[in-house]
Amino acid sequence: MTDTNDLDDLQAFALPEGPRHPADIAARLMLDPEHAHLADNEISIGYLMRLAPKEKGGKLELGSMHDAKYMAQGGFKELFAQLLAGMLGFSPQFVMVLDREWWEQASDMEAEALVWHELCHCKQKLDKHGAPKFGMDGTPSYGIQEHDVTAFKSEVSRYGAWSPDLREFLAVANRSV
Numbered sequence: 480m481t482d483t484n485d486l487d488d489l490q491a492f493a494l495p496e497g498p499r500h501p502a503d504i505a506a507r508l509m510l511d512p513e514h515a516h517l518a519d520n521e522i523s524i525g526y527l528m529r530l531a532p533k534e535k536g537g538k539l540e541l542g543s544m545h546d547a548k549y550m551a552q553g554g555f556k557e558l559f560a561q562l563l564a565g566m567l568g569f570s571p572q573f574v575m576v577l578d579r580e581w582w583e584q585a586s587d588m589e590a591e592a593l594v595w596h597e598l599c600h601c602k603q604k605l606d607k608h609g610a611p612k613f614g615m616d617g618t619p620s621y622g623i624q625e626h627d628v629t630a631f632k633s634e635v636s637r638y639g640a641w642s643p644d645l646r647e648f649l650a651v652a653n654r655s656v
């Protein structure tokens with residue numbers, strides 16, 4: 480028989496609690512034209528808090544967005560879907576995972592910026608011609624959108640805005656300041 484204390488040690492995720500729930504922030508952000516497509520298409524998002532810090536590339540991962548269909552594969556795909564639905568109370572299309580320790584100390588603006596960032600990952604897929612993709616039932620087909628720019632500080636320091644993506648990104652950043 481397993482001791483219940485051993486089960487507590489295995490817990491890696493929890494549901495968000497408290498007055499600043501990421502779902503409330505996301506609902507407000509989905510009123511903005513940038514994210515209105517999520518509300519318009521009734522995209523469901525589940526929210527989880529990661530209980531232990533996770534590093535990615537040597538940096539603390541503050542949050543991540545996942546397509547729930549592809550979070551687990553193989554023989555345990557159905558088990559994972561069942562456990563996730565049991566934890567959340569529904570089967571979401573996407574799952575936003577946030578670092579609980581960071582979230583609890585973040586300012587309201589930082590929390591909103593992180594939720595905005597993660598929502599940017601939920602986009603309608605495009606076909607090979609760049610046209611929006613739809614499922615067999617006519618509903619938009621969604622997936623994870625990668626970041627607009629991937630670069631290193633040393634790269635930009637040495638070569639400047641050498642690529643079209645970097646030039647566009649820096650132009651937007653300079654207009655926003």
